[in-house]
Amino acid sequence: MRSHLYEADHDDFRASVRTFVEKEIAPFHAQWEKDSIVPREVWTAGGEQGFLGIDQEERYGGGGVRDFRYQAVLAEEMVRVGASGVGFGLHNDVVSPYLRDLATEEQKERWVPGFCSGELITAIAMTEPGTGSDLQGITTTARRDGDDYVLNGSKTFITNGINADLVVVVARTNPDAPASKGTSLLVVERGMAGFERGRNLEKVGLKAQDTAELFFTDVRVPAANVLGTVDRGFLHLMENLPQERLSIAIGAVAAVETVLAQTVEYVSSRTAFGRPVGSFQNSRFTLAELQTEATIARVFVDECIRQLDAGTLTAVDAAQAKWWCSDLQNRVADKCLQLHGGYGYMDEYPVSKAWRDARVQSIYGGTNEIMKEIIGRSMGL
Numbered sequence: 001m002r003s004h005l006y007e008a009d010h011d012d013f014r015a016s017v018r019t020f021v022e023k024e025i026a027p028f029h030a031q032w033e034k035d036s037i038v039p040r041e042v043w044t045a046g047g048e049q050g051f052l053g054i055d056q057e058e059r060y061g062g063g064g065v066r067d068f069r070y071q072a073v074l075a076e077e078m079v080r081v082g083a084s085g086v087g088f089g090l091h092n093d094v095v096s097p098y099l100r101d102l103a104t105e106e107q108k109e110r111w112v113p114g115f116c117s118g119e120l121i122t123a124i125a126m127t128e129p130g131t132g133s134d135l136q137g138i139t140t141t142a143r144r145d146g147d148d149y150v151l152n153g154s155k156t157f158i159t160n161g162i163n164a165d166l167v168v169v170v171a172r173t174n175p176d177a178p179a180s181k182g183t184s185l186l187v188v189e190r191g192m193a194g195f196e197r198g199r200n201l202e203k204v205g206l207k208a209q210d211t212a213e214l215f216f217t218d219v220r221v222p223a224a225n226v227l228g229t230v231d232r233g234f235l236h237l238m239e240n241l242p243q244e245r246l247s248i249a250i251g252a253v254a255a256v257e258t259v260l261a262q263t264v265e266y267v268s269s270r271t272a273f274g275r276p277v278g279s280f281q282n283s284r285f286t287l288a289e290l291q292t293e294a295t296i297a298r299v300f301v302d303e304c305i306r307q308l309d310a311g312t313l314t315a316v317d318a319a320q321a322k323w324w325c326s327d328l329q330n331r332v333a334d335k336c337l338q339l340h341g342g343y344g345y346m347d348e349y350p351v352s353k354a355w356r357d358a359r360v361q362s363i364y365g366g367t368n369e370i371m372k373e374i375i376g377r378s379m380g381l
């Protein structure tokens with residue numbers, strides 16, 4: 001079944017992204033996995049190509065296009081070469097809407113040009129060592145003092161945490177109110193006194209991605225760095241989480257399609273008992289089932305992208321896309337690894353990396369259990 005989502009302009013964009021990832025990313029990604037980080041020059045190179053801040057206004061150096069299909073193309077092309085460490089998706093799909101929709105003109109002038117050029121790398125810090133799913137339980141505080149907020153607390157598992165120049169930090173600004181009415185978003189900038197990074201965390205997969213601990217000790221964050229409305233941070237998060245979840249689903253479907261294609265190729269050439277492994281009924285049925293599910297996932301996610309662009313994607317739609325597609329990605333990676341036999345367990349075969357990189361998809365962006373809570377609640381349960 002062909003996808004009817006993309007038009008000629010998206011195909012042209014895809015061609016330029018493909019050239020970029022094949023030249024500037026694919027040959028170096030294995031080294032970045034060893035380094036546990038992607039060099040900053042990749043970000044500025046991506047910025048030069050117009051791959052950062054696609055949805056930001058042109059007068060600030062952005063692409064000036066509110067069409068999530070471009071971001072989906074970027075994500076798909078990254079996934080196809082296994083570029084799981086390059087945090088453009090977090091920057092573009094997750095952080096960008098906060099700046100686009102919540103930043104004042106003064107803030108945009110300060111931050112958006114660097115955001116689009118790749119000179120200012122961003123992160124968003126919600127999760128704390130003591131709480132992830134239950135965001136209401138966050139304990140990081142920001143107390144108003146004159147023209148500043150004094151920020152104290154720590155965050156963990158923060159994507160782009162080492163490279164980030166701007167971190168959108170979720171903190172309690174009114175400790176007496178429930179978190180939903182007393183939390184704000186503060187932009188912490190590289191170099192602010194009292195802002196320190198901890199470990200670049202060692203992980204199962206996403207080896208080139210810098211995922212870090214962040215510590216804040218009496219950091220004086222100017223009130224001018226509050227994003228959106230004071231004490232309404234939760235509302236802002238709720239508005240933006242569906243796009244983050246759809247972005248995870250888009251990556252999942254691209255990963256599913258990629259690993260399936262690689263596996264079909266492998267089982268067609270590998271022989272056992274005098275015939276290609278792919279000709280055994282078990283292999284054919286396994287791949288036939290997964291291919292069917294991949295098609296269903298593609299159709300659903302394409303429709304979610306259309307709905308996002310039309311402003312009608314609901315939190316429940318996004319939760320469904322996130323849990324189902326990331327679950328599928330894990331099943332596909334696991335079954336495809338099995339079809340590779342021992343070679344599937346070897347780092348030299350891309351399916352092993354696809355398997356490792358898949359695992360986190362059902363955890364971050366809200367765990368799949370939390371997604372099912374959202375869906376279940378919408379059913380009155």
Ligand SMILES: Cc1cc2nc3c(=O)[nH]c(=O)nc-3n(C[C@H](O)[C@H](O)[C@H](O)COP(=O)(O)OP(=O)(O)OC[C@H]3O[C@@H](n4cnc5c(N)ncnc54)[C@H](O)[C@@H]3O)c2cc1C
Pocket residue numbers: 123124125126127130131132133134156157158159160203206211360363364365366367368369370373
């Ligand atoms: C590689 C990576 C990158 C990440 N990037 C970021 C980032 O950039 N910014 C950021 O803020 N966070 C980030 N995270 C954090 C991520 O969002 C959290 O790990 C996730 O939300 C789960 O929180 P937790 O780890 O505290 O697990 P917990 O909340 O402790 O959950 C543990 C288990 O309990 C289950 N559980 C919890 N509550 C319920 C419930 N009500 N019903 C049923 N089951 C439940 C969970 O589903 C899970 O299985 C990242 C995590 C990883 C691993």
